Every structure is written in C-alpha cells, then in structure tokens.
Amino acid sequence: MKILQRIITLILKEFSMVLRDPKSRVVVIVPPIIQFFVFGFAATYDLTDVRYAVLDQSRTVQSRELLARFEGSDNFRLVTTLSSDSQIPEMIDTGKARLVINIPADFSLKLAHGDQAGVQVIADGRNSNVAAIALGYVTSIVQQQGRQILTRRGQLAVEPSLELINRAWFNENLVSRWYIVSALGGVISMVVVMILSSLSVAREREFGTFDQLLVAPFRPFEILIGKAIPPIVFGLFDALLLSGAAVFVFKIPFHGSVSALVVILTVFVVAVVGVGLFVSSISTTMQQALLGSFIFMMPAVILGGFTTPIENMPDWLQTATYLNPLRYVVYGLREIYLAGGDLVSVWPLIWPMACIAAVTLPLAGWMFRRRTT
C-alpha cells in the first residue's frame, strides 16, 4: 500500500510540473492537434493542379482535340500558350510550368498517313517524384486519345493490345493521403512523448533536484514509474484523439478493430517513453536531452516507412529498421485502418515494441543512479 501511495505522489508531482505553467499546458495539448490538421492536408503525393504550358506547332483539329482533354482534366491547369521552342527552357527553369506539352508541326500529317505521331512532354525533374506522377497522368490521357483515333478508323479491334487490369487492394482509388494520414497520429504523438520524457529527468538534473529525489526513500523503479506515467498519458491521449480525427475529419476508412488500435498505440507509447527516459537519464542538461531525442527521432521518422517505403531501402538498412519502434506502429496503423487488421494480425508488430520497452525502461532506471551530476 505504501508503495502505491508513494508512486501516486510522484506521478502527481510529475503531472503538476507540466501542467502548472500555463505555457507548458498549452504547448502539450494544442499544437499536436493543429499540426495534425495542417500536415494531414499537406501530406499527399497525389497531384491536383499540375501547371503546364502548351506549344502547339501543329494547330490542327487533331492537336486541339488532344489539348482539350488536358484542359478538361482536374489534374492539370494551363498557365500559358507558347509560340516557339525557345520559350520552353524559361518556363521550366523558372518553375512557371512544371510540364510543357509540345506538339510538333507534322503531328496531323503523320496521323493522316497512319504513322505514329509523337507528343513531346518536358517535365521539371527537380522533384522527380512529382515529375514521374505527372508524366503518368499525361500518358494515360494521350492513350485515351489514341484509342479514340483508332475507334474512328475502325481499327480498335486489330490493335494488339494487352489490357493491363490494374487493381489495388485496400485502397482502390490509390489515395496517398490514406497511407500517410493513417500513420500521422503515431508520428506526432511520438514527438510529444519523446520531448516530454526526455526533458523530465534532464530538467531535474540541471536544477539539482534529481539528487534529492535519489536520496529520498524511493526505489529507482518507483521513480521510473512516476516519470513514465505522465508522458504515457499525454501521448496516448494525443494518439487516440488523432486516430479518431483521421477517421472523422480526413475520412480515412477504418476497417480494423478498435482494441487492436488501442493496444498497439499503448505499447508504442510505452516503448517511446522508454527511449525518451533513457536519453534523459544519460543527459545532464535539457539541451543535451533535446538534442539526444533528435538524434533518435530524425532517423526514426525518416527510416520508419512513414513517407518513403522501407521496401525501397537496401537490405542492411531494412534490417536496422527492426530496432525502430516507429516502424511497427506505422505498419500496424495502416494494417488496422486500411487492411482491417485485428489483434491477431498485428501481434507480430506489437511484441517487438514490447521488447524495446522491456530493454529501454529498465536501462533508464538503472542509469538514474549510475549517472549523477
């Protein structure tokens, strides 16, 4: 009973350290929510308004017909019509247009002869991902027009074609926002939890109060629990709130089970608190703790499969990502939201995080005593 009482006192003290200062209260709760919305809208690989310029050297019915398809598409926005080749470099260099569609003068002539007519498309490769996606849109529009021409000639039946029937599971319309936003709550709550927990011991070290805590009749594991509970509560609150917002605000489908969501987020938050407290326990100042948490978070975010797929990495790096707790929650959240994961199917992602927590938390508790200021 005494133990419980002592721990509760500690936890209350930790909470009051964050909540007593009005500025701290605000920064723990408000920004994660605002960020979720802003980033949720920003984080997509789908293009809506690709600015393009046109150089129509053919000026015929056929070329205008093709261009009309671009004007009718939601993915493109015409910025200007060029009159000569020499204007193309300026368009692309300055970024006024990201694509230039150049229809050569012999376009209609070739079509009339039954030859293959080329449509030249120049893309700005400074962001090659955007360029590749935009060129994909262009190709499908040009192919549609090609089909129409064949139909008119009555040749559609003799075109040797292979219909590539593309189907995608779980995300039929290939909305990349689903992929990013379903995992965004995990990333934002990690940032909050990591900062809260990494600063907690370091702050006391910097002001010398941690030594007092160590000489008080607390056992290290009691201090550990006292330090761990507040960030877990804040982190879990953020994570669950943002998970709900993903469904209700961003309309991300939720096919999985709520219990799986709660369990995976809880284990994740505990694992991150373990890392945060470990960083905190080896730091003597808040500056060191903040930098230390970044030394962990930067690679964790970028190598967590959140924005760029882990499958594209070289094998040695893929292996290294098994140590990254964010990896599991990112995959787990996607599995739960989009593929209908339940506790059984995400279990392989839960236990590694539990292992990470089981190593880092005791290590942090052990470091409390080892390192004194």
Place this chain on the structure above:
Amino acid sequence: MTEGGSSAMRLAGFLKKETLQILRDPSSLLLGIVMPVVLLFIFGYGVSLDPKNVPVAMVLEDSGPEARELAARFELSPYFKPQMVYSVAQAKKRVDSGAVDGIFILGSDFSAQLAKAFRAEVQLVLNGVDANRTRLIQGYGLGIIGKWLDVRRARGEGGVLPPLIVEQRIWFNESADSTNFLVPGLLTLIMTLTGTLLTALVVAREWEKGTMEALLATPITPGEILLGKIIPYFILGMTGMLLSVILGVFLFNVPLRGSLMLLIALSGLFLLASLGFGLFISSATRVQFVAAMISVIAGFLPAFFLSGLLFDLESTPRLVQMISYLIPARYFVIISQTLFLAGNVWSTLLPAAGMLAVMAIVLIGATRKKLVRRLPQ
C-alpha cells in the same frame, strides 16, 4: 580606450565564453557536425521513392510461348521479382502474409485470345496501401508490356501501331532518380536542426538559471549578446552544411550544377534565418521546456511537412499553402534543389533569397528587442 575598442574586447570575451560552452558540451558538436554526416549517409542510401525488386506472385495458367515470353520479361526486369505459384488462392495467401506486394496473372486463354482477337488480358493486382508506390509499380508493369508489344510488332506479329506516343523528357534529372532531389532537401532539414534546435534553448537557459539577469547587469549590450550567441552556432552550422554537400556530391553523385559559392552564400542566409528563429523562440519563452516544444513544433516538423521537401505544396489546400510561405525551409528547398539540379537560375533564386533575408532580419531584430526588455515585473 575608445568605445569601439572596448566593445570589440567585450564581444571577444563573450564569444570565447560561448564557444567554450559549445565545445565543453559534446551534444552540440554531435548534433552540429556528426549528425549531418550520419544522417546524410543513412538517407542517401536509405531514402528512396523508387521501387525496385518488387516481389509479386506470378500465376501462369497459360503455358504458351507468348505467355512464357511475357513472364520472362517480368522476371528480367529490375523492378519486379516474381515468385512462381500455381494458383490464385495460393498467391492471395502470400499477399495476406506480406510475402509479396501483388499478383501477376496470365489467364488460361491468354495465348488463344491474343491469336484470335489481338486482345488479351494481363492482370496485375497490387496491395494499394502505399498508393504512391503502387502507382509507380503499375507504371513499370505497363512499360514492360508496351516494350513487349513493340518487339512483337517489329517481328510482324502485331497489328497497327498505337497512333500517339508520349516522348518524355525529365529535365535536370533524366533518370528520375529520387536521391537527386531528396539529398538537397535533406540539407534543408539538417540545417534547420542545427539552426533552430541548437539555439532554441540557449537564451531560455540563461533566463531560467538567472545568468541572463547577471549578464544584463554588465556593460555588455544586447546587440553584443546576440552576436555572441549567433557567431559560434553559425560556424558550427556552416561546417555541418559543407560536410553534407561534400558527401552528397562525392558519395551520392548528386550533381551540383549551380555555383558552390552561391550555395554557400544562400545557405548562410538560411542559417541566419533559422538561428534567428531559434533565438527568438528562446528569448520569447524564457522557459527551456516550452522553447524545446515550440522549436520542434514550429521549426522541425514544418520543415519536414510544409517545405516541399517530399510533398508537393501546390496540390495542398490554399490555407496550407499560405502557412507554408511563413516557413523559411520552403525557400531553401527551392534554392537548394535549383542550385543542385538546375543551376544558377536567378529568377528563381533571387525572390527566395530575398524572403530569407527579410525573415533573418525580422527574426534577429525581434530577438534583439526581446533582449532589451529587461526583467519581467
């Protein structure tokens, strides 16, 4: 002694103290110099948006020569790594277990259809959770099929050519290699880290510990305090930046088509804006905990999400675009991608540099004002 001379001496003394503080604490050096190198190394190798060796289950229900020929093209492609399975049900199991990303199916009537009607179906069913990756993979699939059809036509086995073809040119990055645009973007992220995070706590720490009050009681002026805080971190940040550029160019072969001097000058401008931002947060909050939270929330995360480093800003809602104009990283992403891949395009670089200069002046000016306002209450 003249006024100017004693000011220089004060500044020199203060600079020495600040520099010693940085050198004494290994974490600043770790973040300023070692981290950029490690991060760039990991990211250069690890971060890529280009799928390769995508595992797919291949179901060949037709064993005709055409089917085998097409299947072989998939096997030889660097983009796919097909695994033969004998039924669709078995293939689905592999998708569910995550062993493969999709299924490639050639139905039993493939050759017959192709011979009779010139039309046949190829099915590529993919796990679409990662929409961007899936779309790229679909594109690769179409490319392989298109090439095969061209070969058949050349052998006289096909019918008419498709009337229209797209001749595409990707300027500045002909091979559409994503490392080429991610590395200049990462430079922005790394410099935001050193600029904003390193400095966010330095003034707040002095307030919290009471040393700021002691400092303000000495003849040192706020301007001198500010310079003393900026110069050492500026040198640290520029060193990290130069190391990153060297690594990007020599290890990852990212072309540097613009001038190196210009890159250094504009990086300096960006670093000043970032340092100004960090110091402003620090002097406005005066509490390390709050300063740490804000520097992450307003500094690091927007530099990742709202800078155009990964996500295309023009496809976002107008409000998000407007917010992004307030983020210094947005301008530096443009500058660094342009200088690395396109060259010295003044009409792009000048407006972005102008914005950074304005931000640096406003932020450093506001910090100085905050420092002048003496003790609270």
